[in-house]
Amino acid sequence: MPSSSPLGLHRVLDRPSGMLPQAARRLDASPELQADDEVRIDVEVLHLDAASYRQLSTAHTGSLDRVDGEALRQAVLDIVAERGKMQNPVTGSGGMLIGRVAEVGASSPLGLQVGDEVATLVSLSLTPLHLSDALTRWDGLSATVPAAGHAILFGRSVAAVLPPDLPAEVALMVMDVCGAPALVQRLVDRHRTQTGSAPRVCVLGAAGKSGVLSLAAAGRAGAWHRIAVVRDQAEAGRVAEAGEAERVVVADARDPVTLARAVAEAGGPAELTVVCVDVPGCEQPAILATAEGGTVVFFSMATDFAAAALGAEGVAADVTMIIGNGYAPGHADIALDLVRSRPGVRAAFDARRSTAQTTDP
Amino acid sequence: MPSSSPLGLHRVLDRPSGMLPQAARRLDASPELQADDEVRIDVEVLHLDAASYRQLSTAHTGSLDRVDGEALRQAVLDIVAERGKMQNPVTGSGGMLIGRVAEVGASSPLGLQVGDEVATLVSLSLTPLHLSDALTRWDGLSATVPAAGHAILFGRSVAAVLPPDLPAEVALMVMDVCGAPALVQRLVDRHRTQTGSAPRVCVLGAAGKSGVLSLAAAGRAGAWHRIAVVRDQAEAGRVAEAGEAERVVVADARDPVTLARAVAEAGGPAELTVVCVDVPGCEQPAILATAEGGTVVFFSMATDFAAAALGAEGVAADVTMIIGNGYAPGHADIALDLVRSRPGVRAAFDARRSTAQTTDP
Numbered sequence: 131m132p133s134s135s136p137l138g139l140h141r142v143l144d145r146p147s148g149m150l151p152q153a154a155r156r157l158d159a160s161p162e163l164q165a166d167d168e169v170r171i172d173v174e175v176l177h178l179d180a181a182s183y184r185q186l187s188t189a190h191t192g193s194l195d196r197v198d199g200e201a202l203r204q205a206v207l208d209i210v211a212e213r214g215k216m217q218n219p220v221t222g223s224g225g226m227l228i229g230r231v232a233e234v235g236a237s238s239p240l241g242l243q244v245g246d247e248v249a250t251l252v253s254l255s256l257t258p259l260h261l262s263d264a265l266t267r268w269d270g271l272s273a274t275v276p277a278a279g280h281a282i283l284f285g286r287s288v289a290a291v292l293p294p295d296l297p298a299e300v301a302l303m304v305m306d307v308c309g310a311p312a313l314v315q316r317l318v319d320r321h322r323t324q325t326g327s328a329p330r331v332c333v334l335g336a337a338g339k340s341g342v343l344s345l346a347a348a349g350r351a352g353a354w355h356r357i358a359v360v361r362d363q364a365e366a367g368r369v370a371e372a373g374e375a376e377r378v379v380v381a382d383a384r385d386p387v388t389l390a391r392a393v394a395e396a397g398g399p400a401e402l403t404v405v406c407v408d409v410p411g412c413e414q415p416a417i418l419a420t421a422e423g424g425t426v427v428f429f430s431m432a433t434d435f436a437a438a439a440l441g442a443e444g445v446a447a448d449v450t451m452i453i454g455n456g457y458a459p460g461h462a463d464i465a466l467d468l469v470r471s472r473p474g475v476r477a478a479f480d481a482r483r484s485t486a487q488t489t490d491p
Numbered sequence: 492m493p494s495s496s497p498l499g500l501h502r503v504l505d506r507p508s509g510m511l512p513q514a515a516r517r518l519d520a521s522p523e524l525q526a527d528d529e530v531r532i533d534v535e536v537l538h539l540d541a542a543s544y545r546q547l548s549t550a551h552t553g554s555l556d557r558v559d560g561e562a563l564r565q566a567v568l569d570i571v572a573e574r575g576k577m578q579n580p581v582t583g584s585g586g587m588l589i590g591r592v593a594e595v596g597a598s599s600p601l602g603l604q605v606g607d608e609v610a611t612l613v614s615l616s617l618t619p620l621h622l623s624d625a626l627t628r629w630d631g632l633s634a635t636v637p638a639a640g641h642a643i644l645f646g647r648s649v650a651a652v653l654p655p656d657l658p659a660e661v662a663l664m665v666m667d668v669c670g671a672p673a674l675v676q677r678l679v680d681r682h683r684t685q686t687g688s689a690p691r692v693c694v695l696g697a698a699g700k701s702g703v704l705s706l707a708a709a710g711r712a713g714a715w716h717r718i719a720v721v722r723d724q725a726e727a728g729r730v731a732e733a734g735e736a737e738r739v740v741v742a743d744a745r746d747p748v749t750l751a752r753a754v755a756e757a758g759g760p761a762e763l764t765v766v767c768v769d770v771p772g773c774e775q776p777a778i779l780a781t782a783e784g785g786t787v788v789f790f791s792m793a794t795d796f797a798a799a800a801l802g803a804e805g806v807a808a809d810v811t812m813i814i815g816n817g818y819a820p821g822h823a824d825i826a827l828d829l830v831r832s833r834p835g836v837r838a839a840f841d842a843r844r845s846t847a848q849t850t851d852p
Binding site: 137139148150152252253255256286287288309324385386387388414418428431433434435436438439440442443444445446447448449450451452453454455456457458459 | 500648670746747749775779804813818
């Protein structure tokens, strides 16, 4: 066993050792760097992930069905004090944080400078964290938590410097899903290299953040025909405004026959189908809507492995099925550049931001 | 809607229409061909899948914890009569069948001739089936069911002619997992074309049927270093005898640190990792044991989609993750040719066959 590890194994307090930080019950969150490749961050804001915040707010509901902010704050403090990380023990999930770089180990590969304002792109569920302010600036009523304290990044952590030219809120929304456009760009590039021709690309759930960015990435990489599938006319209008699809169609992505027909009528089937629909049951429809020899990439966390594997076999579909990886080298820069360079994409994220501000009390 | 469909939509009796045969409650199993691309099979043997037979035998246990064969037989007859297919309503699974081709539609793409003895490689859970013999030759005590009746194949079904030069039992075992070697061969070929060099290949769970065939497929496709990971010395001995790995190592595929170290010491990490271990929790270990920029293909039905997606992101692993597809064009022939041409593989399957005969009363 090495004394330190780019995966952070040396910060795991559970015994026997050898467990990864995400699986561990308790981490050592002491502020001193314990490895040459560690980085310490002064924490400014925690963004709890949606599943975790929903669980906590349901568990701490007071009178009149109102969230008991005080109890919720104490619950978060207790978790962090006990575990040395903000990992919801029920959902297992974490979230991300924003902070400023305080110290950088001599051999850190993350490319950060002291003073950089960064967002962490690996989960809080594996990030050593210590809180020093009792979260007094947080009312417990939203998943955005003003906080003071410190966090530790490892050699294989991922953090992105917040860009000075974009609102932080837009940058965070983009970085949250930046694995999707990076992978779509790579798959379109690969298809062009291998076949000498540009692929058609179909995105299911095209109105969401990852959907719009996937369409834009496909466009920049040279896809020749992009089909956006959405669930209703309101979404269709928004996707059409973004200007990143040659065809926008309304169809139920859970209905195999309807979907395949709708995609075919819109110029499909596509050589690359990107599933961004966050509801179960889209596996076999996506497979059937894809050209023989094509590729389906699943970014929805609602994807069921067996449904995809058996779904392809059951209809003798020769498709390559890929599990969407949230990480790729340079993924944040790729996504942010799409937002900067493609006005329709930027407008879609600005609209989402103002909607969120309107509907979130 | 077309009046007939290569997916068999026209055989679905549920209303509203548009459901795929696998999802349907009832199929029309009448013997007349209802589409130009259908094929009718005279059934000889049903092979219920393991999960289905286990459920049925547990549900029909009589005195002294013995399976009530009579009740089990009646249960299968009732399911087929009610649903027009042998799909266990609890597990949702089916199995496969062996039979002889009785009639071939004029435009069937399956390449079958009347009189061919075939195995169906799509699930019984989507295959129209009618039984005519009350299963009188079956005692209900094993998942192998001598039967008479007929079944219908669609344009997109898959069936393979039983090879005259191999024992039927060996051919069935091979065809049951033939998607794995076909995909491994394709991925090794692709790697060589793209990079100009042969990949290292690591197979987790190398002692199983799909594991041995994956190693053999990698070898034939030109992998330069094959690492077989097994769970104990007995398995290591069997894999070494098959002669399809340059290195055989014993390691727990659920332990990320141990596995990565064991694979590295055996000449890894590999550019292609093939997961054939049928236990949960191997996702992140497999990812960490794979070279950056490499590929992990998951053939285990115990794979959890979220564990793979989040597991890669959590350690910033730039790997392509593929959902193993049980179908690829020519997959049965590819696998059978490996058994014919590589004596160690043939011996491994023969040994498995005699073991099964010894231990199965």
